[in-house]
Amino acid sequence: MPETTSEFTSPNLSVLIPADKIRERIREMGQQIASDYAGRRPELICVLKGAMIFLSDLARAIDLNLTFDYIAVSSYGKEKSSSGEVKIVKDLDEPLQGRDIILVEDILDTGLTLSYLVNSFKARGATSIKIATLLNKPERRKVEVHADYIGFDIPDEFVVGYGLDYAERYRNLPYIGVVKG
Ligand code: IMP
Numbered sequence: 001m002p003e004t005t006s007e008f009t010s011p012n013l014s015v016l017i018p019a020d021k022i023r024e025r026i027r028e029m030g031q032q033i034a035s036d037y038a039g040r041r042p043e044l045i046c047v048l049k050g051a052m053i054f055l056s057d058l059a060r061a062i063d064l065n066l067t068f069d070y071i072a073v074s075s076y077g078k079e080k081s082s083s084g085e086v087k088i089v090k091d092l093d094e095p096l097q098g099r100d101i102i103l104v105e106d107i108l109d110t111g112l113t114l115s116y117l118v119n120s121f122k123a124r125g126a127t128s129i130k131i132a133t134l135l136n137k138p139e140r141r142k143v144e145v146h147a148d149y150i151g152f153d154i155p156d157e158f159v160v161g162y163g164l165d166y167a168e169r170y171r172n173l174p175y176i177g178v179v180k181g
Contacts, residue, residue, distance in 0.1 A: 017176040025151045030061020041065050042100045048072040050106035053163035054134045069094050086116040097125040106163050107135040111145040
């Protein structure tokens with residue numbers, strides 16, 4: 001008999017935020033965004049790859065006529081700490097001129113990525129730019145960034161799941177977890 005293995009219940013992981021809490025919080029965030037943008041047609045910009053799962057759930061919680069675009073920036077790679085460098089590796093498909101932008105990110109950590117993107121999007125002529133992040137680690141901030149919609153403030157621990165990876169692993173966990181050891 002082959003051994004059954006489970007990624008989701010791996011003994012190396014502890015659950016920080018369970019799936020039902022994430023679902024409930026995203027429902028609230030979606031309602032807030034729909035009310036703030038009533039009558040407008042915001043563009044949700046997903047920062048790949050980490051924010052893809054958050055974007056797909058958040059977008060379905062926002063009852064508005066909206067559009068998506070995707071951008072990919074250089075990440076930490078296999079390291080757990082930031083190099084401080086941000087580089088666009090896949091740019092947007094559509095121009096931002098005159099658009100109301102909601103930047104959708106998995107986690108606000110040092111703030112380097114979002115501060116770089118906000119400045120870049122302003123320079124491209126967006127009408128307004130707001131940030132929606134699922135997670136926020138306030139203790140780690142190196143540059144000031146204002147997030148308009150925050151799912152959860154978390155302590156300074158390296159987290160995985162719900163889109164977030166460690167060396168590309170764990171993105172498919174349905175919850176936010178901490179790798180033990
Ligand atoms: P920042 O530029 O330092 O704010 O980093 C943002 C990016 O770093 C996120 O989009 C994640 O890809 C990555 N990151 C930061 N903290 C974590 C973590 O705890 N787990 C997984 N990825 C993280």
